[in-house]
Amino acid sequence: MKILSISWGFLLTIAFHCLFSSVECARDSQTKYPKSTFTFDQLWELEKTFWDSFLYPANVKQTQGNESSIFNTNVQGRVDITRTFDGDELNREYIFGLFSDPVHVSLVGVPIAYNITQFAANDNIASATTVVTFNATTFGIQIPVTIDTWIEWDAGGKIIQYDAVFRLFDYLVDFLIGDVAKKINATSSDQAVAYVSDLLAKTICATHEQYCTGSNQQYTDTAACYEFLTKDVRFGKSYELGKNTLLCREVHEHMVHYRPGIHCAHIGPTGGGYCVDDMTYPQTVLQRYFNDSWIPYGYGEEQDIWLGS
């Protein structure tokens, strides 16, 4: 009898709540994008589809054409060691184009294998940890990279938001520099950093020379370019690939050939809004950016400080 009365009271409370607060009751359908709730199996397949297309040489195909089979036109993306990236075209150049040329000088080279080691999914959102093996062709080694991701898909199964974290990336950079130090018989890590700086600067300046001409020109000549990249700008810490650093310009150098009009400024002295020191640590952590909540079924939106306007 007592149990029954509690149950009735509980049901009445719910009914009351729904009558006077339709927001609470409509939660599940209240999202900004039309979406279908995927099954766990479908989300697992969508996750694998993304990583399969991330691998070289499949990623080359993703950089071609004018419409993505992976990203929604208005995709929003954030990567902890760089910054935020809006839209399909930019994200295809960045997520796929950046890692699609084994011959070109680069930090980690091309992704050749992956294993998903952690995966949880609900609604249209999945959180995963993926260990990706990169063939770091510039340094002649294979290197495992751990990438933690949150991905949200639209109703058509295209990525509408992603948030990626490169786990242990500082360790990775130290490992790469240490490997270089050994190969060149360096007596200090500074010497190895100088060696890598020289290599990256020469590569960026050659790209500038080839693609950044006319109104896209950033440096008066290759000597000025090299001088700036090796002396006037810092090499960059492992979390500064979206700041005013040489490492940031190395990231954007890979995208220049796709659209010089857009990307030349990013490798130039101004950084073009991407390789700039525009945010403090608290601003970075507290940045309001994503249009949709990362918490399935609309839970917790009222306390979500990462939601944009």
Ligand SMILES: *[C@@H]1O[C@H](CO)[C@@H](O)[C@H](O)[C@H]1NC(C)=O
């Ligand atoms: C993509 O290219 C095709 C063929 O050139 C064209 O028909 C289509 O309109 C383009 N789509 C977009 C979104 O630009």
Ligand SMILES: *[C@@H]1O[C@H](CO)[C@@H](O)[C@H](O)[C@H]1NC(C)=O
């Ligand atoms: C996110 O919201 C902003 C502000 O309302 C809007 O300008 C932008 O287009 C939205 N982005 C997406 C991906 O819907």
Ligand SMILES: *[C@@H]1O[C@H](CO)[C@@H](O)[C@H](O)[C@H]1NC(C)=O
């Ligand atoms: C991941 O799994 C594949 C098989 O699916 C395997 O070939 C590969 O070596 C594994 N390890 C890494 C680190 O990629």
Ligand SMILES: *[C@@H]1O[C@H](CO)[C@@H](O)[C@H](O)[C@H]1NC(C)=O
């Ligand atoms: C790594 O890249 C080098 C240079 O392109 C190539 O010779 C080698 O076969 C690649 N290794 C793997 C495992 O893909």
Ligand SMILES: *[C@@H]1O[C@H](CO)[C@@H](O)[C@H](O)[C@H]1NC(C)=O
């Ligand atoms: C480093 O030292 C080893 C052993 O003395 C030598 O064989 C090798 O050629 C050196 N490498 C460079 C790049 O100087």
